[in-house]
Amino acid sequence: MLFNSFSFLFLYLPVVLAGYFVLLRWRPAWIAGWLALASLFFYGYADTRYLPLLLGSILFNYWCARHRRLLVFGVVVNLALLAYYKYANFFLPGPGWDIILPVGISFFTFTQIAYLVDCHRGGNGEYRLVHYTLFVSYFPHLIAGPVLHHKEMMPQFDRPARLDMADVAIGLSIFVVGLAKKVLLADPISVLVGPVFTPHAQPQWLEAWIGTLGYTFQLYFDFSGYSDMAIGLSRLFGVRLPLNFDSPYKAANISDFWRRWHMSLSRFLRDYLYVPLGGNRHGPLCRYRNLMLTMLLGGLWHGAGWTFVAWGALHGAYLVIQHGWQALTRASAPRWWGRWLTLLAVMVAWVVFRAPDLATAGEVLQGLAGANGVSLPRGLSGLAPQLAALGWHPAFDGIRWIDAGGPALPTLLVAMVLAFYAPNTQQLFGLSMRWTPAVWRSAVTATVFLCCLFNMNKVSEFLYFQF
Structure with missing residues (x-):
């Protein structure tokens, strides 16, 4: 269910x-x-x-x-x-x-x-x-x-x-926020992702970037949406579940990313794997080994496949490079470009995570680098006015996945803006979940819920169900 x-x-x-x-x-x-x-x-x-x-x-x-x-x-x-x-x-x-x-x-x-x-x-x-x-x-x-x-x-x-009516009001509000993330953001973006990660698709530069960005934000809003819904549902019964996301794409480095992404799993891997392996108690080399082993096993936890092993290895390497750099320079990267570098590294790893096999991941990564061609997809070269107005129409003679996914591009742009600038659920309701009732909040929540209901014409599973 x-x-x-x-x-x-x-x-x-x-x-x-x-x-x-x-x-x-x-x-x-x-x-x-x-x-x-x-x-x-x-x-x-x-x-x-x-x-x-x-x-x-x-x-x-x-x-x-x-x-x-x-x-x-x-x-x-x-x-x-x-x-x-x-x-x-x-x-x-x-x-x-x-x-x-x-x-x-x-x-x-x-x-x-x-x-x-x-x-x-x-x-x-x-x-x-x-x-x-x-x-x-x-x-x-x-x-x-x-x-x-x-x-x-x-x-x-x-x-x-x-019975605490404040718990009921807060729980319903958080649940609606999570439902909106799933139904209004994650699901519409999904049509941009599948065709890019089809084996032998060999996406060109623009296609590869749209598909990679699409999956980056689809996965975030899908999984954080589920977590919000779980927290909201539990709050209806007066039980508080731990927070699981804290604006991960705003992270300044990879360590910060893992303090913000799937926080409960990160805590488990730290307390029951990294620390028992020795943590950072026996010198830098042992620390790097433990980081790599922890992330490799964390990758395997997500699924049995070489793509998950490679994804874990990438994040292990990221962590080793970050800590090695900080040990050599005694400084962290400036936040303004550290965030963008971290997001780029995370997106590259998401390509491997999403791909059905390593060969397909390689094709998408080549597409990101422009190795599969950099021309605009057929049918888009003369659509600058429509693109500027986000007025794509399926009748245009573009390639099939662009035609099907054109209406989802505005949703992707909205998702990117929300991920970077809107407060997350933790910030929206506060760490202590303090919440004061107001008519306008009730009206906004009811309106968003109705929008979700009108868009639930196709029920889709959550991405993390497969893990």
Whole structure:
């Protein structure tokens, strides 16, 4: 079930909220159980085949947490299960290994690995099965994150539930912001991306740049939109999820980018991979090695493919170069061009991330450099007035993908402006989510929501569902 579907908005969510409000008044102790059942139904709605996998994972890790001598064994089993579903097709190709990836397995596996490791380090575990089930399967985050930490979430599930209309107003507002990012920005831009990353497309200079810029901002608004929707939905129940994005394309360097992009995953990789590897405690060479290993494994976490390995290697190399440069010069790059250099490096890496294979990635990168030709696509050379007015029309005799994607170009320009100049969700609502009601805010939110509904004629999955 998708957040951007009518069945979720007008059937599932109202039923879950109604049950929550009824239990809040009559049986507050049952709320955790209600939300856990609703979350399991949410996961099994599209495909019940993998619901037993989620339940088995929850029961197994709950059992391991109660028997601390088995915690290392539990981590190994979690990693083995993740490796089987995500990497068997990659490392053992063949007709007998056509394995379908369960949705959300990376997120609920990493969430439980962090929980087991913290228990092994001496942290307090959650020994009530219902609360632990809710922590792992909580539907706002289950499919595509954020990656939750039990120290942040368990106290919120454990405290007495209460009805706070400010939470409802804030939650709905944040949800609408995320829905707009997905429906009004990310989805329209997608038509500019697919044809450029088709194998053997060999895009020319303008095509390659439009497709690369399109994916850069499609991925951001798609994934940050999901994260905003998850945060907003959770706030309806008085639960605060961690922030996951903080204007990443404004980053001054690659380290800053990873402090702003997919923040919950960055924190996980730092605390449970980079630091245990040794971090920066044993000299610069070990630090560079640990950075490279962390990013390589972070790339593999996204999927089993050489493109993800190369993407992780690129970001590892970026981090090594950045820290090496700072160690040599004792200075950071000036912010005004450091931001542009960082964005360019990130875009180059996104090409590899998006491409179906390394050969296609090479073709797109050649196109960015002009190696595939720099002439305007056929049909555009005489359209300067129309381009200036953004008045592209499908009847023009341009190449097919430009014709289909012409109306999306204004959306891409709007997305770029918003990414660089508009406040992100964190800035819009404040770190403490302070929010004061006003008629104009309600009117804007309602208008944006109606615009989203009118544009939900085609339901599309979120990009991070495949990871």
